[in-house]
Amino acid sequence: MSELPPLRTVIARHGLDASKALGQNFLLDEQLLDRIARIPGSLSGETAYEVGPGPGGLTRALMRAGADVVAVERDRRCIPALAELETWKPGVLRVIEGDALEVDEPKTVPGAHVVANLPYNVGTALLVRWLTTADWAPWWKSLTLMFQKEVAERVVAKPGTGAYGRLAVLSQWRSDARLAMTVHRSAFTPPPKVMSAVVHLTPRAAPAEVSVKTLEALTAAAFGQRRKMLRQSVKGLPGAIEALEAVGIEPTRRAETLSVEEFVAVAHAMRR
Numbered sequence: 001m002s003e004l005p006p007l008r009t010v011i012a013r014h015g016l017d018a019s020k021a022l023g024q025n026f027l028l029d030e031q032l033l034d035r036i037a038r039i040p041g042s043l044s045g046e047t048a049y050e051v052g053p054g055p056g057g058l059t060r061a062l063m064r065a066g067a068d069v070v071a072v073e074r075d076r077r078c079i080p081a082l083a084e085l086e087t088w089k090p091g092v093l094r095v096i097e098g099d100a101l102e103v104d105e106p107k108t109v110p111g112a113h114v115v116a117n118l119p120y121n122v123g124t125a126l127l128v129r130w131l132t133t134a135d136w137a138p139w140w141k142s143l144t145l146m147f148q149k150e151v152a153e154r155v156v157a158k159p160g161t162g163a164y165g166r167l168a169v170l171s172q173w174r175s176d177a178r179l180a181m182t183v184h185r186s187a188f189t190p191p192p193k194v195m196s197a198v199v200h201l202t203p204r205a206a207p208a209e210v211s212v213k214t215l216e217a218l219t220a221a222a223f224g225q226r227r228k229m230l231r232q233s234v235k236g237l238p239g240a241i242e243a244l245e246a247v248g249i250e251p252t253r254r255a256e257t258l259s260v261e262e263f264v265a266v267a268h269a270m271r272r
């Protein structure tokens with residue numbers, strides 16, 4: 001296995017100036033990247049699905065950790081740099097040029113550990129999609145995702161906190177979610193304005209069965225007016241008030257006081 005050039009050299013050689021439009025902030029510290037690659041646990045013999053590899057820093061770390069890596073990158077400027085990694089360890093890395101939102105993951109990367117450092121809007125859209133699959137257990141074994149710290153806190157938030165909302169309910173209904181690491185803005189090139197954090201999610205074996213659509217509609221309504229009592233915030237949602245009564249939840253409560261289990265119970269009752 002030959003030595004790889006430093007990531008800075010790769011970036012300079014391939015002209016990979018960070019594009020703001022693509023939300024590019026690169027991580028170049030190999031020790032930090034190795035720590036992120038360890039978050040899912042041992043990747044030896046596992047498949048890692050990396051979304052947005054950019055110049056390939058995290059990709060290298062995943063390959064060093066012994067994973068077979070499938071990486072999807074939208075910025076075609078990065079593809080030649082990633083091709084060098086494909087030849088570094090033949091047969092280990094497969095690069096797909098394209099938009100992660102268009103990948104058919106159950107077919108392309110079944111059973112993979114997902115690892116990604118993405119622009120936060122794409123990251124949250126993908127997280128919600130991966131949590132709301134029609135079938136459960138999902139196609140993924142774990143999700144290790146870098147977000148703005150504020151978004152990461154919304155994923156792991158507990159009831160009664162300002163960060164608790166739709167993202168927390170959707171995340172914690174079907175998975176165990178934890179904040180694995182905070183990353184200082186200075187670790188990125190160029191540094192973003194805010195701090196970042198990595199969340200780690202593993203699927204629950206038997207989450208309560210409920211319609212994803214109903215749960216999404218309920219949480220959107222309830223947290224859409226989070227300062228209001230539920231009887232006000234969910235009154236436009238057919239069956240919601242009756243469901244609150246059926247499961248014994250006072251309609252004078254506010255959304256952020258309900259546990260994830262209570263939201264699921266209400267959504268379940270709305271179906272009947």
Ligand code: SAM
Nearest residue numbers: 022024025026027052053054074075099100117
């Ligand atoms: N993983 C690299 C790192 O940690 O240094 C790059 C991270 S950078 C924040 C995000 C990367 O995601 C960029 O390379 C960007 O081109 C890519 N990206 C943005 N939107 C994407 C999408 N929809 N599908 C695939 N890649 C995307």
